[in-house]
Amino acid sequence: MTYKMILVAFIVTALGCSKPATEINKAVPFTSQQNVKADQQQIQAPLNNQENEQKLTAHIIEFKKGDTLTHLLRRFGFNAKDAILVKRALGDTFTLSKFSVGQRIKVMTLNNTIHSFTFSTAFNQHARLIKHNQNWQVDITQPxxxxxxxxxxxxxxxxxxxxxxxxxxxxxxxxxxxxxxxxxxxxxxxxxxxxxxxxxxxxxxxxxxxxxxxxxxxxxxxxxxxxxxxxxxxxxxxxxxxxxxxxxxxxxxxxxxxFLMKTPLNGARLSSTFGKRKHPVLGYTRLHKGLDFGAPIGTPIMAAGDGTIQSANWAGSFGNRIIIRHGQNYQTLYAHLKGFAKGMKKGVKVQQGQIIGYLGNTGLSQARHLHYEVHKNGKAINPLKLKQPxxxxxxxxxxxxxxxxxxxxxxxxxxxxxxxxxxxxxx
Ligand SMILES: [Zn+2]
CATH class of the missing domain: 3.10.450.350 (Nuclear Transport Factor 2; Chain: A,)
Structure with a gap:
């Protein structure tokens, strides 16, 4: 009877249709010898979910700060040797030190001894490890x-x-x-x-x-x-x-x-109070030939459109400045940058949305902001009026x-x- 019960538990789990049991079965001796036999004879074995449900118990365990897999599974008889074998079975699939705080693993036990455990390696990828003849096998599934x-x-x-x-x-x-x-x-x-x-x-x-x-x-x-x-x-x-x-x-x-983006930086980072300040001047006027965007220092600035870097250097009152040449005689200008993105220099091709630099407060600037200009045929134009569908x-x-x-x-x-x-x- 004992032998048959182990057999059933093993097969049902291998088919992946085991359900968490509510009760732990009292006493089932579990040796590798029996397991080998079970493995060999599983095809002839009858399936009995009812019986299985009394045997395999599901536990959900959550990683807390400082926990290791071995530490968490120790109470189910999992030891350092198991950890080494599990690590070997997983190979490059998952690194055991990469469990995150709050991550949950499902442990199946047979008579309070670990039988298998499952965890996610990505949102829709689960790794199930099954102890088999004192060794561990991994089964990767896409739920x-x-x-x-x-x-x-x-x-x-x-x-x-x-x-x-x-x-x-x-x-x-x-x-x-x-x-x-x-x-x-x-x-x-x-x-x-x-x-x-x-x-x-x-x-x-x-x-x-x-x-x-x-x-x-x-x-x-x-x-x-x-x-x-x-x-x-x-x-x-x-x-x-x-x-x-x-x-x-x-x-x-x-x-x-x-053709040119209206907001050349992450709009989520714009300061809502920026528009209420007196300086720097907001909106396009005859005196202020650009638009200012207020955001935290270091906010990535993007190329408004595909183009070629015309210059990326220090430019007096503009501070660190980038000018990009686009098609149809358009140019865009980005000033007061904290710094340039890696590799930004004259002649480099950039794509729309590519990060070219970081928002700063360099040159003649009274507050951290991006000063942005659009030029057409060499003349500054109001970017808000730009219609380039x-x-x-x-x-x-x-x-x-x-x-x-x-x-x-x-x-x-x-x-x-x-x-x-x-x-x-x-x-
Ligand atoms: Zn400005």
Whole structure:
């Protein structure tokens, strides 16, 4: 009887359909000798879940600060030798010292002796280690992913970032939104109190053993964003084009990207109080031929568009300054930088969004900020007036599919209309 019970426990676990038991079986001698026999005869063995459930017990263990695997599993008979064998079995898959605080592992025991344990090595990758003939074998699985859709509507009071935080928007969704909208709006000047932002996004989750991955950020994808307010009414929808590339599109099917980005730094880091200061001068005027963005020292500055570095050097009152030459006789200028990104020098090609330097307070500058200018044919122009929509446009069948997709999204948004509205009050 004892022998058969071990047999069943072993097989069911190997098939991965064991369920946590509520009760520990009283006394089952467990030797490697019996295990070998069980292994050899498992094909003929009857499956009996009922019996198995009384044998394997699931324990969820969480890593606290200073814990090691050996320390946590010691009470189940796991020792230093096991740790060495587990390390060997895992190879490059996972380093045992890389368990993070708060990470959970699922331990299956047989008569309070370790039988196997499972943990996540990535959000959707689990490693299961099974003790087998005094040795350890690893089984890597990709658990099933499912997606959940969420709609959030926030009313911006002072700063988009603060409003998003108060509305408990995931940081990666805020960043995806800001990156996408940086092409189209100036986050320092064109976001006003009372503007509303509606977001629709997808969040992945695991259908089973989700708690093993709870310390990882689940993958999320922004699907739709609409900003409506006094100065802006912008709607962007993610869509996969005929070349299987995902991008955001405007309602008329134009690619929601511009030749030069309106906000050449992370809009999330802009100081909301910056606009209320007297100096440095804000907004484009005859005397001040650029736009100022206030953000913490060291905030990465991005190339507003594809181009070639014309100069990256000290330039008197501008402090550390970069000038980029773009197509169509456009140039952009970035001043008061703390420093340049590695490799930035005359003649180097840069891509839109690439980090070129870091925000500072060098030269004749009264506060930490980025001074940004756009020149056309050698003359400074008002970047806010710049209209450079993308030439790329969905047409024909692609446009029809896109419109269908937008209609579908609109239905989804209406359905959830009253459920997730959040009014974020930022001070
Ligand atoms: Zn300025």
């Amino acid at each position: 099933q992913l499912a997606s959940r859709y969420q709609q959030k509507r926030i009313v911006i009071t002072t700063s988009l970032f603060l409003a998003s935080q108060r509305a408990k928007l995931p940081t990666d969704i805020i960043n995806q939104t800001i990156t996408a909208l940086s092409h189209l709006i100036d986050f320092q000047r064109q976001i006003k109190a009372g503007d509303t932002l509606t977001l629709y996004y997808k969040q992945m989750y695991l259908e089973s053993d989700a708690q093993l991955s709870h310390h990882h950020t689940p993958p999320r994808e922004l699907l739709y964003a609409a900003l409506s307010g006094v100065t802006n009414n912008i709607e962007i929808t993610r869509f996969k084009n005929a070349q299987e590339q995902q991008a955001f599109y405007l309602p008329d099917g134009r690619l929601a990207q511009s 993308s030439q790329s446009q969905l047409r024909g069948k692609q446009l029809a599919l896109f419109n269908q997709h937008r209609t579908y999204l609109a239905q989804q948004l209406t359905q959830h209309h009253n459920t997730e509205i959040q009014i974020a009050s930022a001070r």
